[in-house]
Amino acid sequence: MLPADDREIDLKTLKFVQYYIELGLQAFDDWSNFNVVDQFQTASLRYQLYEIVYSLATYQAVYAPSLRGKVCEAMRNSIEKSLTPKVMGYWKWESLLGKWSLDWDPIKKDNIMVSGYMLKALALYTGNTGDMRYTEPDSLPFQVTKNAVYKHDIHSINKYVLRNWDDSNFCIFPCEPNWNYTACNVIAAAGSVGYDRVFNQRNFERRRERFLKHLKEDMCDESGTLLPIKSTFTGFTIPGILGPVGESVSAVDTAFIDVPTSARVWSVIKHENIELDPKSGNYKLKGLSGADFIDMGSYMPSTGAAFLSFAFLANEYGDYEISENLIKQADEVESPIEELPTGSLRNKGISVWVGGFGLRARLIRFRDWTNTVVNGPPKQCINGPVLDGYDFQNVLVAKAYSPNGEDLELVLYNGRSAGSFSLRLAQLAPNASYKVSNGASFVADQNGTGIISVKLDGRTEVFTEKVQKV
Template identity: 30%
Template sequence: MDSANTSPVPANLPVAESNADDLATQCYFLDLLLQPLDEWRGFQVIEQFGLSGIRYELNFSQYALAMAQYTRTPAFTGYLAEAQRNAILKMTNRRVWSYWAIERLVGYGRWNPDPIVFHNIMYTAYFGMMIGLYETLNDDRRFSAPGSLTLRWNERKSYRYEFAGIANAIRVNMLQEPDHPQYPCEPRLVYPVCNTFALNTLRLHDRLHGTNLTGDLIERVRLSYDKDGWRRKNGRFLSCGTRSGRPLVPPSLFNDGSIASLLNPTMPDVAENTWRVLRNKCITITGEDVELERSVLDRIDAGNYNVNRGDAQARSCLMMGACEHGDDEALNALDRSIAARHDVIWSHGARQFKGLSPWSYGSYALGRWGRRNSMRDLVNGVVPLEWRTGPLLAQVAYPDVLVAKAVTDGAALELVLRPGNGPTRATLKFARLSPGRTYHVSGATVDQLIAATDGTALAEVDLAGRCEVRVWPAA
């Protein structure tokens, strides 16, 4: 985990334990991302130009797993980190980004397949945030090595990037029109929610790498919200417009619910006001259900164009906002309302709701797995020193072992494990132990272990149900 943050870090950040449904939801994302990089089994493939693109499936799968790591298993890397790395690497696959060559040609009359250098914030900013969240939670800078992310167009042409290159491209694009810093997704179309990913990427890179790419861009965007009419007098945001703010698409719950969460790291006052407006004007809790003040847009799940109970995307994004602002009443009611409208689909232990797009399901998971200010804290690096230096669970087999909780106080490691594929004896690999030191163990087949010279050690555990494992240094 990174060593820099912008806020005082409490040593006792809450760490929750995932229940059976949480773990089954994690399995949905893990099954997608732990397959070989050149395989796409289970991915939704409709088209790549619009909101059903694979890129959003990759983005929100990784964001969801990063949030699970942050709030439930900060002392576990293993397959959870591997899945996030795979999501980042899959973003470089040509099938994910080749749409931009056509969009740029049609929209701007120029041929250049590079999806990062010019506009296309819907790829670049979402991609950058993936890398920043991963680096925040894992002591791994492979994607910051120069040229570590190769986007191969054909045998003759490739575009080589890394985290810094992506972040610099965002800054350049935002400063092309300094008085109108929000820049387009599709040609000439600006979406405020997409630009929250840009600001978060810049904030993440600056914190992790000591740069100052953000500069005054947060304040420039803030001024633009009101000067260019992006934020209406009622506190709602336009969903889409031209760069100068000419309105094209009216406010939507999907848009504003996302902004309430994703803008909290950089403009917490605007994010809080957005949630307060949504809560007071658009959400009515009636017993076990939730009634929404919806627009036509909110009746469609834009991630799969489902119009049959398609407001699940609006409900999922509102869950993100409710979670981020600590509104447990709304969060739980929205969760229940989705479950009441959508049957659960089970596949080899993985859980998904019928009809929900992967994007919506990722938003749903962010709402379930976050906590008050969790996105704000994660982007701003609120990570206790003990989590960055203490023992961790570095490796365990998936799906044999599901990690429901993993936390360290800097010296001891506490785990809650469950079997994912029936009763099993599993090997756990621990890391960041003090080399040569003896540790006590409870919950495993041994009661003591000695750390190797590289700070690792192995232990076996018999899993038949919920199992607590604890590792702590001997006196």
């Protein structure tokens, strides 16, 4: 379902969105609230930062395509924070010990766990906003060490992802040296699809058949189950490293490549790993073991992580009753909600990465995630009037949508306290007159901006209409 003028978010979900904006806005040297464990495996900071972008981009594309300001700043900050030595320094050691190489460029060769993830983040941000800053040459300086800096942009990253797929005998290419991971490659495929949409190309489409062939032949077992990992040298996998929970995460992005392969994963999980308990009315997990009960973003024991991961895939396939029940159990039993001093919400004990799966589960309905990547926001919302300046902790945006490229529809909630708040609108017609549903009126300045004041006490609709053509 594409963004429409009747889509808006409930207040509870908005407070989870607020938390991810807060995470995205933390300073480059501030890692409080993040999971700082290691920088080599799934608890790495890079995955947490990329997930902030994916989650906020989903919120923006589906519910608030006419919103800029702090949500965009949080995405940019997360992208640029992921370039810093604390995040990227691991690649020096991966290169030295895994490849015996002094070329530490993290994009050029066999590092899809950066290039693919980053490509998806960049494609979502650029496609949602029309902001072309990351198309500029050398706009993304990857700092592996203080002095080893490798400069790229969205085009060069896409080029190397495509080149690595073309050069690999498996098409699927490695993350860690000599190890192919399914999840990283399907995430990169989503990034490639998003890139092609933004720049009107067909690079991935020309590779889809070969990619899918190797995904099925090399990265699935005889039953068709997606394998998480295979050695490029031996073809061996590592048993037990991931189960249905990990496969569900891969399946969400596999839909961009082949819907039947993705839908099969959900069908199997739905019938073999989830069961309705008629006494409690809740869905119970079954057939899980080992890694399925570990939060892969922190390595800590967690059943809530499985509930949220399954809920994400369930909502993408329209099984709302299952998803809502799984989220409710995560919120109330497995990983209870905690409120921060700012009023934002998070699930206690859930990592930033898996919490992002949970946030996207709360945000999406049938095929919303697919449409976020494949179609993106309506063009009139990218180019038309936007809410650009607002106090994001006191003004919670449930909807920001331009129906025609001239007017702006907002649905707002106050944060912890009711009150009057200023909003800065941008991308208006310079020097044009506008009227607001609360009775106010104003004339946009020569830069196409205008300031309005709104009173918020619960759900509040604000409609700004252009009344004078220039």
